[in-house]
Amino acid sequence: KSHNVWVSRPLFPEVLDHLAQYVGVQAEATERKHTAAELREKLANVDGAIIGLSDRIDSDVIAGNRRLRVIANLAVGYNNLDVPALTAAGILATNTPDVLNETTADYAWALLLAAARRVSSAERWLRAGNWRGGMRFDDWLGLDVYGKTLGILGMGRIGQAIARRAYGFGMPVLYHNRSRLPEDIERECRAAWVEKDELLKRADHLMLVLPYNAQNHHAIGKVELALMKPTAVLVNIARGGIIDDAALAVALREGRVAAAGLDVFEGEPAVHPALRELDNAVLSPHIASASADTRRAMAQLAADNLLAALGHGPDAGHPPSLLNPEVRGGHETKT
Template identity: 60%
Template sequence: MQKVLVARSIFPDVVERLREYFEVDWNDGPALSQDELVRRLADKDGALTAGDPIGAATFAAAPRLRVVSNMAVGYNNFDIAAFNASNVLATNTPDVLNESTADFGWALMMAAARRVTESERWLRAGEWRGWRYDGFLGGDIYGSTLGIVGMGRIGQALARRARGFAMRVLYHNRSRVAPEIEAELNAEYRSKEDLLRQADHVVLVLPYTPANHHTIGRAELALMKPTATLTNIARGGIVDDAALAEALRANRIAAAGLDVFEGEPSVHAALLEVPNAVLTPHIASASETTRRAMANLAADNLIAALGAGPRAGRPPNPINPEVLGKART
C-alpha cells in the first residue's frame, strides 16, 4: 500500500477517506518543523500539506515522493522549479474558497472603515461614558470607490458585492480581464498608481510572487488618500508591514484590515501597537463548509494523482500538469 503524510491537523473524516487507499501518517498536532517534515516524508509516496515549504531539499530526502497536495489556493510555499526538475506533481484547491474569502475581505474592510474593533476594545476597557457626535467617526462604504488589486476569482467576487453598495469599482491586474467581465462587474481598469490615488478602500487579492513582494510599500502608501483603508487578504509579503505600521501611526491612511502578514504567524510588533489596524490570524477561508471543501479537494487531488479512486491519474487541480505520467527523478 502506498504511503502518504498528512502534515497538518485536518478533519478526521477526510483522513479516513485517505485511509481507504493509503497507509496514512497523520500529524494531528502543531505544525512540523522543517527537519521533522523532511524526515517523515522520507518513505512517502504523497503528502497533503497546508503552507509547508517544499522544494529540492525535500525531494532529495524523499525519493519516493510523487505528489504534494496543498490545502490552499496560493502555493508560494512550493518551489515549482524544483517540483518540475524532480517530476513531482503539485496541486492546490482553487475556487471552493472564493466566496468565503470575499465575504471575509468585505468584513475586514468594513471593520477597518467603521473602526469596529477599535471601538470594541474601548468599550470593553470601560471607557464608554455616553454618546458623542464625534465618537469613532469612520468612513462610508456605500457610494464610495473600491480599488481591487488582483482581479482573479476572489477579486471578481468582491466586485460583485460592491454592486449592492453602489460602489464605483476600479481594478488593477497583471493584465486586463475580458471586456465582458469588466461590463458585468462595472469595473474600470487603472494603473496601480491611479487606483491608489482614487480609491477610498483598497483590497489586495493578488498571488505572492517575488515580483509582487512589497507591492504596497512606502511610496504606494503615500499615494493613498488620508481617509482611505487598505485590506490584505492575499499573502504576507505583498505589503511592507513596517511601512504600513508607520503610515497608520502617522494617520497617512485611515485604517487597515490584515489577515496575512510577513513572516506569519509572527506579526510585526508595530502593527500590534497601532489602534487603527484590524488584525486576524489568516482565517479568510475559515468557514466550516469552505474548509471542509478545501480538505476534501486536497484529498481528491492526492488520491487521483497516486492512481486511485474514480479520477485515477486525473487530479482535479494540477499546478504543473506537464509532469503527469513522468517518472520521478
C-alpha cells in the same frame, strides 16, 4: 494498502477517513511549522503528502527522494512550494482553488467594514468598561464605505468575487491586474482596468488580492502608500510580504492611510510590533477562507487531488487542481 501518505497537520476526521479508504494515512495530531529536516524525513517514506502553508517544500526537502509522487497544498496560494523543483523531480503539485473564492471575498469585506467603522477598537473599548453616559454622538466616528470607489489590486477569481459584492454597496470598482479581464467579465464585475498608480490614487478603499511572488514583494511600500488617499482603508487578504509592514505601520501612525484590515503578515505568525500597537489596524490570524464549510471543502479537494495523483478514486490519474501538468506521463513510469 499500496500507498502511504503523510498529513502534516490536523484535518477534518471525515476527510482523513475518506483518505484511509484508499491509502495508509499518517496524520500529525498538532499544528506546527516543520523544519526542512523534519519535512525531508517525513517525506522520505511516503508516496504523497497533504501539507499546509507553513510547510516549505523546496529542492532541499525533496533532494534524493525517489518515492514521493505528489504534494497537495491545503491552500490556493502556493508560494510555500518550489513548483519548478517539484516538476524537475517528477512530483505532482496541487492547490485548492475556487472552493474558497466566495468565503474569502466575504472576509475581505468584513475587514474593510471593520477597519472603516472601527469595530475592533470600539469593542476593545467597550469590553474594557469605558462606556458610560449613553450613546456618544460625536465619538467613534469612522469612514463610509457605501458609494466610495473600491480599488482591487490583483483581479483573479477572488478579486472578481469581491468586485461583484461592490454593487450592493453602490461602489464603482477600479482594478489593476497584469492582464485585463475579458470584456464580459469586466462588465459582470462592473470593474474598470486602470494602471497601478492610478488605482492607488483614485481608490477610496483598496483591497489586495495578489499572489505572492518575487515581483509582488512589497508591491505596497512607502512610495505606493504615499500615493493613496489619507482617508483610504487598505485591506490585505492575500499574502504577507505584499505589503511592507514597517512602512504601513508608519503611514497608519502618521494618518497618511486611514486604516488597515490585515489577515496576513510578513513573517507570520509574527506580526510587526508597530502594527500591533495601532488602533487603526484590524488584525486577524490568516482566517479569510476559514468558514467551516469552506475549510472542509479545501481539505476534501486536497484529499481528492492526492488520491487522484496516486491513481485512486473517481478522478484517478487526473488531479482536479494540478499545478504542474507537464509532469504527467513522466510520473507513471517513476518507480
